[in-house]
Amino acid sequence: MIKEIIMPKNGMDMFEGVLVKWLKNEGDPVEYEEPIFMVETDKITMESESPAKGVLLKKLYEDGTTLPVFTVIGYIGDPGDKIPDNTETAIEKDEKNEKQEINKSDIIKNDAAVSSQGGKIPATPYARELAKEYNIDLGIVTPSGKHGEVRGDDVKKAVSSSTPLARAVISAEGKAVLEFTGSGTGGKILKNDVLQQPEKTKKVPEITHDSHDEVVNIPLSGMRKVIAKRMISSSNNVPAVTQCVRADVTEMLALREKINDGVEKQDKISVNDLIVAAVGKALANNERFRMTFNEDHFELHSAIDIGVAVSIDGGLIVPVVRDVNKKNISLISREIKDLAKRARNNMLSADECGNARISVTNLGMYGVYSFTPIINEPEAAIVGVCAVEDVPAVENGVLVNRKKIMLCITFDHRILNGSEVCEFANEVKFYLENPCKLLI
Amino acid sequence: MREITYAEAVREAMSEEMRRDENVFFMGEDIGVYCGAFGVSKGMVQEFGEKRVIDTPISETAFVGAGIGAAVTGMRPIVELMFSDFMAVCYDQIINQAAKMHFMFAGKVKVPMVIRTAAGGGTGAAAQHSQSLEQMYTHVPGLKVVVPSTPYDAKGLLKSAIRDDNCVMFLEQKKLYRTKGEVPEEDYVIPLGKADIKREGKDVSVITYGRMVQMSLDVAEKLEKEGVSVEVLDLRTLSPLDTDAIIKTAKKTGKVVVVHESVKFAGFGGEVVSTIMESDAFFTLDAPVKRVGALYCPVPFNPTLEAAVFPSADRIETAIREVL
Known part of the structure; x- marks a missing residue:
């Protein structure tokens, strides 16, 4: 069979x-x-x-x-x-699907040599013959000839990089094939590439080589493409506000030291593990942080699932710790370590990413004092963790050294208001400043 | 295969034909004991005697006219003009008599004559001894025009010309007389009107003839190292013209450079280009057709200026790059 x-x-x-x-x-x-x-x-x-x-x-x-x-x-x-x-290859499928549309379409010009953009296009006789053969509007072909004329290879390039229907639409819009980026197999420009992304179209820049700056094109990996797409979407679609709150973690660091005393290195818990646990508790108590925005309604989720951003070679990935509220700190710590390790080795399964309610991203190890993280859609918020700092404080009239940490919380203002975020932030702060509450 | 010079190939063709056919004879200025200005007829008067290798007075009109008369009576004369430039002296005989007689006498008369002559420049012989005047003859119906580029072609084409029943202008390239090439010892002919692809290529066609063939081949070899594949078509015969070969190569590459040593303005290249334009090869052209020819200028004596007037490998290369 x-x-x-x-x-x-x-x-x-x-x-x-x-x-x-x-x-x-x-x-x-x-x-x-x-x-x-x-x-x-x-x-x-x-x-x-x-x-x-x-x-x-x-x-x-x-x-x-x-x-x-x-x-x-x-x-x-x-x-x-x-x-x-x-x-049939996917390319053939692309073209077959569009061919059916072409029969219904009346935008294909019969006289390929005359551009939709008016006037006669300078082209070699060979280019004109090819244009006729492929039924392509010479006006959409980017010329390479020394006198600005379209040559045979230019037509071939335009034909091989786009589908007939895409060309018809490009022609109708008075644009050139090379202005578009293709999403079809082998980078072919499909009709939808032309219809859906008129704003995103851009001329392929000519690479100039001046004496001190050499430009090299580095293709995007699948992950980089997704990061780019998500970041743009989040940046464009989410009305994001960042609020910062400072927590005193002197007690928490002391507790952590006690917990880690005599423990094997791989089993030691980190500041981040404690923060994830604190965020988990606050998330359980603040249901608006578990909402997602869906046009005319909010969706309220019950699961306390937290994404933990892991920087990996060639990008960033956010595996998710599920049901944080049902796990103790050492279990959370073990899970985060395991997820991060497998993320770095490209061994995560698909269901271990996505569908979190909030993410925690930590730049503390780099000494960052404050930053404005971007929300991982469709989550309601993201918690940016900064470095632990030595801060002087007055205690009973005496100057003492306290350890403080900044948490920068970016939230979706469609779901959350500033005051709601303050309540959440203060709750996280409470758990960090009263770490024994984290243990129960 | 043995190698002989272009001049020796011409002599071999004449000698073989004179041995084969007693109606063939040879006349011209200083061709006997002196062996001709370029030594082409060395030893011929000794072999064939003064009745078949005839030194003439310095009067082109007289001995070309004598050749026509002999041809009309059934002989097959080979007439040598020392320099092709001197044909201007006897235009009436060539253009009004040799080319027309067959037609004027309703086909009752033939003029099976070959006018051999040393054409072209590059030898420092100045304005009156360096011209390439083939386009003057290709314009006259009734004349055949041959310009061989190699010793092999020279022998095969001259034998065909001698056996042809028309008046054939056989324009030898004086700069090529000393060049060597493989030439079979046995009898062979190359039909008139057949061009020859001297090098196969796919990116661009150089259509040329005569002295420019080797120059074009050298450029093709140089460009091959850059990955540019140049086809070199040697026309060999300008009239009748192998239009099929021209159209075929133009269609094959879509990019054409026509190269000749004669003055570019109103030169034979215009005919080659028109042949392409009037055919369906036009639709395969992917660049304007370029011509490379001599500057519109009498050929200077000064060697530096002379070199500047004639096409060079550099100019051919530049033209090829312009159409690529």
Whole structure:
């Protein structure tokens, strides 16, 4: 029985994945649920398992190909099974889907040589012939000729980097193909790239080489792309306010020292672990912090799930400690250590990320005094933890040294008001300043 | 295969044809004991005698006219003009008589004559001894025009010219007389009207003939190292012209440079370019067609100035880069 191997969809917001590496060769026997290839999603790299027992009959794509989810990437079956002929590539699918629309579309011009932008476009005879053949408006082709004329290769480039329908729309809008960034297979510009992102379109800058500044293009990894997308979305969509509160952690540090005394290094608890525990308690008591904003209503969540930002090579990842309120500090500490370690080794599973109510991000180890973290949507807030500082204080008329820490809380002002955040902040502060309350 | 010079190849073609056909004879200025101004006819008077290798007076009109008369009566004369520039002296004989007679006498008369001559510059021979005047003859219906670029082509084309029943202008390149190349000892002919791809390429076509062929090949070799693949088409015969070969190479690469040693203005290159423009090769052109030719200027005696007037490898390379 022949079975399709597909690019899995490992999360609601996963639209494409990278086939990082096949773990089996064509002809290799595979067991049911045996890992057969590595897939990189927006968030993580993980193994993907075989849908059946049999032989890997066919790989349709090479290592390193980025593919839309649910694309058939290979076949498993018994030796001698016939592989279906209609192994159309995703590119062909893109074009086929759009072709059906084209038949309905009347925006394709018959006279390709005359641009929608008016006037005659300077082009070589060869470029004109190609434009006619591909039914492409010469006005949307970026010329490379010495006299500003469109040449044959320019047309070929425009054709290979976009679908026919996308070109028709570009033509109708009076723009050039190279102004758009493609999201289709192999970077092809699809109709939606043109329709959805008119503001984001930009001319590909010419790389200039002056004497002291050499510019090198570094492609975005899947993770960097997602970080960029999320940050822009959060920055644009969330009315964010940051409030800072200072807590005296002298007692807490003393308690931590007692707890860690004589404990193996890997079992020692950190300041961050204690802060996560304190935030967990405050989160349980302040239900507005467990809300998400959904157009005409708030969604109130019950679970006390906290994201912990982990800086990793090439990006940032936020694994989640679930049910913090039901765990003691040493368990929280162990979980955070385990999640961070696996995050750094790219070993997290998809359900270990996302769907937290609040995140904790800690720059204290870098001596940061204050910062304004960006909310990890759709969470209501994020707690930025700063460095512990020595602060002079007067106690019974005597000058003493106290240890203080700044917490910078950015919140979604659609969900929370400043006073509500103050209540939350003061509660976190209370637990940090009265750490024995954290233990019960 | 043995290598001989361009001059030796020409002599071999004449000698072989004279041995093969007793109607073939040879006349011109100082071609006998003196062996011609470039030594082409060395030993020929000794082999064939003064009746078949005839030294003429210095009167181009007289001996070209005599050649036409002999041809009309059934002989196959080879007439040598010492320098192609001197043809201007006998234009009436060539243009009004040799080229027209067959037609004026309703096909009852043929003029199977070859006018061999040393053409082109690069030898420091100044304005009256350095011209390339092929475009003067290609414009006259009734004449065939051949410009060989290698010893091999020279022998094969000259034998075809001698056997041809029309008046053939055979324009040897004086700068090439000493160049060597492989030439078979046996009898062979190269048909007139057939161009030759001297180098296959895919990025750009250089269409040329005569002395510029080797220069173009040198440029092609240089550009190959940069990854530019240059096709070099040697026309060999300008009339009749191998238009199929021109159109084919233009379609293949879409980028064409036409190179000739004669003056670019109103030169033969214009005909080559028009051949492309009038054909469906036009639609495959991906750059304006370029011509490289001599400057519009009488050829200077001063060697530095002479070099500046004629096309050079540098100018060919520049033109190729402009169309790439």
